[in-house]
Each structure stands twice: as structure tokens, then as C-alpha cells.
Amino acid sequence: MSRYTIAVTRTASRHSDPDAVIGYDRPLQTFFLQAFPDADGENLELWLGTDLREFETLSRLRTAAIARGFDFIPLASASFTSCWTTMPAKRITRSATRSSRIFSTEHPPADVNPQRK
Template sequence: MSRYTITVTGNHRADSDAIIGYDPPLRTFFLQAFPDESGDDLALWLGTSDREYETLHALHAAALAQGFDFTPLPDDVAARLAADVAAEADRPPHDGPLPALPRHLQTK
């Protein structure tokens, strides 16, 4: 799983320690930002389901729909995310009982 620090804006504030990345087992991009005071809860957490956001464009659209933005994405982060996805392209899907469990639970 890749994790890169970026700035996410929303609701007239900014989180310069937000995390964007790619989760190979779930085959999705994810975004985490704006932790609460305890650090345990997040105001924004996208990309927790199998194949939820297969492109950065889809992730960006979901963030915008919730009133958050992470563009412009730094060039080096965008390049590393593209490399992360490309590195996973030749791997077979993560099948078996453990990776199948989240997919099974999502259908219920």
C-alpha cells in the first residue's frame, strides 16, 4: 500500500497532512483527511471498498462531492501513484478467503 502526504482543502480549512495512496488488495485509490482531536476519526475517508475508486479522477470526483479538494496534486505524487498502479497491473487479483471476505460483506 502506498501512502503520500498531500494537502486537502474543504470547509474553509486545509489539512496539509492528508494521505492519498493506492491499496493493491482492494484495487482502489484512497484519501484520508481531517482527523478529529483524538486522531481516531476522520472527516474524510474515501476508498475503503474493493475497486471503489479505480482512477484518481473518480477519487477526486468523490472528494468534490463531499466538499473537499486535493488538486492540484503535486507532480511527484501523481507520478508515484501511477507507478504504484502500474506495478500492480501484472499481479493476479488477490483472491482467496481473506481478500474475498470484504467483498462478501459488502454484498450483504
């Protein structure tokens, strides 16, 4: 899981959370955004990206934040965005099994298809 600190702003009041967290959750294959914790730091006013493939792009994450009355500065840092643009695009679906992943490889293991003469 990758996590970075970012500033998130409530659009109505222009109040910001300079310690919000944005990142990518590999097991869920989604970007996430967490901002505005309560006084105890246990509950968040904004927490997006908790479901499988909920936000597959930063653009979709930002659109969802704006729809809920929040915004963050578009990410322009090359070091920040490059960590996701260089990630492998390989996805494993929930219904995939170990055997289906083995047989979907370009070159099957030697014991799967032995050649007989």
C-alpha cells in the same frame, strides 16, 4: 500499500489539512484519501476508498472528494503518479480460485497436461 502526504481543502471554508494521506491499497485495488482527523486522531472527517475497486483512478477519487465538499491539488509529480502508472494491471476477482489462476496462465505447469506417446 502506498501512502503519500497531500494537502486537502474544505471547499466551503478553504480550511486545509496539510497532513492528509493519499495512496493505493493493492488488496482492495482502490485509491484512498484520508483527511481531517478529530482531536484524538482516531476518526476522520474524510475517508474515501474503503471498498473493493471503489476508486480505480485518481480522477474518480478526486470527483468523490469534490462531491463531499473537499478538494486536493491535482497530482502532477512524476514520481508520485509513476508509481501507479507502472503497476501491473493484473486483477484477481473475489471468485477466482487458486486452480483457475493456475490454468489461466499462458503456459500451464508441466504436471497439468503431460504428453503421452
